Amino acid sequence: MTKRSSVSTDRWCEQSKIDLEHRYQFLVESVEDYAIFMLDPSGCVQTWNPGGQRIKGYASAEIIGRHFSVFYTDDDIAVGKPQALLEAALARVHVEDEGLRVRKDGSTFWANVVITAVTGPEGELLGFAKVTRDMTERRRLEELERLQARAAVMEQARESERKRIARELHDDLGQRLSALKMALAVHEKQIWQQGAEISDQIDAMTESLRRIAADLRPPCLDDLGLTAALEWLADSFQRRYGIKVRLAVHGEPEGLNELTVLSLYRIVQEALSNVARHSRASEVSIDLSKDDLFCRLRMSDNGVGLPPGEKLRSDAFGLVGMRERAAQIGGDLQISGRPGNGVHLNLLIPVQGLKGAAR
Template sequence: MPLTPNPPAEQPVTDRFRLLVDAVQDYGIFMLDTVGNVVSWNTGAQRLKQYRPEEIIGRNFSTFYPPEAVAAGWPAEELRRAEKDGRFEEEGWRIRKDGSRFWANVVITALRGPDGKLEGFGKVTRDLTERRAHEEALRESEQRFRLMIEGVQDYAIFMLSPDGVIESWNSGAQRIKGYSPAEVIGKHFSLFYLPEDLAAGKPQAELKLALAQGRAEEEGWRVRRDGSVFWANVAIAPVYDAGRVLRGFVKVTRDMTERRRLYELEKSSKRMSEFLAMLAHELRNPLAPIRNAVTILQLEPSPSPLVRSSRDMIDRQLSHMTRLVDDLLDVGRLTTGKIRFKTEQVSYNQVVARSIEAVRPLMDARRHRLTVDVPTAPMLVQGDATRLAQVLQNLLINAAKFTPEAGQIELKVWQDGTQLYTTVSDNGAGLSPEALSHIFELFAQGDAQTAARESGLGIGLTLARSLVEMHGGTLSAESEGPGRGSRFSFFLPNAQLAAGSANDQPGKEAGATIMVVDDNKDAANSLAEVLRLMDCQVKVAYDGPAALELFRKQPSQAILLDLGMPGMNGYEVLSALRALHGGERVTVAALTGFGTDEDKQRALEAGFDEHLTKPLDFAVLQTFLQTAGLVV
């Protein structure tokens, strides 16, 4: 018989167990004696704590603890608790060989012999640093989110239980609804609803809808703590945990009362516009036969003086009423966006002539003196000739209405670069500061006492401003006060002056060239007009870069420079200006609303030649120009 080889001797169980423990990589598993000295060391312990067996065996396990834990006697306390209870577990910081820290889960087990005598301890350590970092990041994220929610002021954000009981309350909820957290947490959210909504079961219906659709949103009236109501936008969403168990609802509420009010005003304005349009159309129907009757009377040969006087009176009043109806109709079209507008190249000279012709009878009837200062050279603009004439006619009619008999009205037109300026001035009733702030509003009629003496609906200036803005320009009003006259000014862009023509008369010496720089367009344009009236040539820029570019192309003799402009302030513009060719010689005055001695000193030290305070007094401006040798 063949010999059967002897089977290998079976490895003792203790040896196999030792090999198994030594092979574990993710856990540090080692033995301690009864006083805590290391007596064994597996591969996982070496990888985790960086010590080789020969470096650590025989040393006390307190080597792995931070100094503050060792000073507090914590390693010995762990052994004491493990000996007492048979097992001890905790998480805390531990130290590697290189001094770095890691967050460890530690289990210490007391090892006893058959007789129950303590023979040492088994210790298992696991590195949980990554998990702790994730948990810390999650806690920090939750804390930041909680702080963010708490800090939100414009939205009420709060949590509800599955039954609708309030569980959290942010500062926005307190501001909007009026309840403090102590007053509202623990109560049902139905206390924010109107009685009729409660009777209809609206709160419960909202929660059911949010559960069914994943989200519910609506707008409606809600009740504050003081009993007042507000229009709210409300969104509710269910909140589930990781196991898809309903934890409650998050509710976000925003106060939309102001937006609803504006919406209602917009609807009301639209209805009013539709009414005005309908009224204008209806009024035109009876005006047509009246106009025909007047025409017949005008064709009647040799009427008596009484008939002729009555006929002319009807004609004048009919023309006035026709203008009112036209304005009503255009306001209706304007507010509904249906106004007719035709853009083409227009002769502004003809627009001026048509406008004067239309209002001449009214001015003649009041014996007004109309002064017209318009260049003879053709001026061309892009726009609608009819609408531009409507603007100018409204301004002239307004001047005639509020200027007493034999009063003075002035119409002036001039061109500066590609901008065409028009002003209508009078020495009539004038406007108070309060009336100036409302003069362009629909149905505004200036000061009540003055308006009461004049007919009109208060829509002509509103229409004029809108039409000017549709042409890309602006319309403004000025007055030194009641009884001191008014001036209305507007400009139109993209103007052209015929080749070879000039605004100045032949042989007339041109005045000083001055640049006005101010981001407030009304302030810049009005100051420019004052300077033009002083026979100066004026250029206008509305920001620093535009002023520097304008100076490079065409240097000025003097510059009135606003200090408080956004982007590039006056000091920065001055610094850049002085570096340009010719900039070191130009006279520059700081123009500002700050007028203390310190402000003036700072401006002069920065290199300004003068410091002028807004609002600029005419005498001060004249003195500056005379001192600078710019005017006589």
């Protein structure tokens, strides 16, 4: 190779290096979801990118030259966390950390941070590369998932307790009332007048006891399945409130898992309770169907509906509980209504993942 061609090659290599540096700088400056910047060996900010300004709130002129500990909470600074992270990065080449960080305006956010030690050809420390990502939204979603899982566990515990109480009411107190009535019948001739009154009171108490136990946990839901439980619920509601109930069940809802069966039953129970309290309806229809793709629950009443322009509040009509139950089984719950046209409930649940031991 001639000297001229060697010089030309060197110039080409140098130009390629400059182009590569420009491309790298362009890449860093185009990233807005990550704060990517350099620190000098002491921890002072040397470079800044638009992502840093978006996440942390500082313009380049406001932050370059300042120590990066400004991003940390007072508690973290008090225990020496910023310096400890630099020392860890130097010892292990890079270190990753998650925790609260502070914006320019004093607000905090949850951040994922990676700090990498940058060394020169002779191993000398040139500084640190720091990449920060705002994880607040992801952490919020994770916390929401944890709360939903915890709510599901708590609901399962509540249902188990309802089941236990219902069983004790039926088996223990119910039997004692029956024994009391039998004993009263033995002495009925001596205390005929009083005995008849007491007997009627015991009958009323026994009926109330059975209703309370059934409201807590209907035995037919465990013994006969969802369809039978809904039929019992509809008949009991109709006799108690004088509101006609039309129930139709299509498909095979009994193939759903226990949580879905219980959630559907409780949603229907709460919706009927709302009809009794608010609708002034004379008739309500319940339609439950299931095919290979979806399980659908539709309920409508012929009551007063919703006043003009009124929207359902998040705490109205027991909506919070129904929405939580729907969310636990992956369902989409919609409630609507117009004045004089009743209230309509539609619940759509994807069948995938709902199958379990047949009830």
